[in-house]
Amino acid sequence: MNGKTLDEVPESIRMYYLCKATKFSALPWAGGLYDQDPQLIDEWGYIIQVEAETEKRKAEADKRRASSGSRSRRR
Structure with missing residues (x-):
């Protein structure tokens, strides 16, 4: 919780995560x-939005990593 x-x-x-x-x-x-x-x-809706955006960015980064890894193996 960032300290x-x-x-x-x-x-x-707190209530959302519980x-x-x-x-x-x-x-x-x-x-x-x-x-x-x-x-x-309303506040939970915001939390859900932030979590969804974070998950989307993480999935995109994972996809880029997987894609760049498969390209380097082809060389």
Whole structure:
């Protein structure tokens, strides 16, 4: 967590990763998705976007590495 203690991490991030660890089988508040705090859901949406962009960049870098490795073996 970049040197931050758990107390310094925003609650929405802590809650997201706790829920993600349980594969979202439990949400912070009783009920379904629409029973959750709208701001929390908005913040989770942002986290999900950032994770997706990071994964996409990682996959592209892996593909480039694999491609450049196969080119060097052909020479």
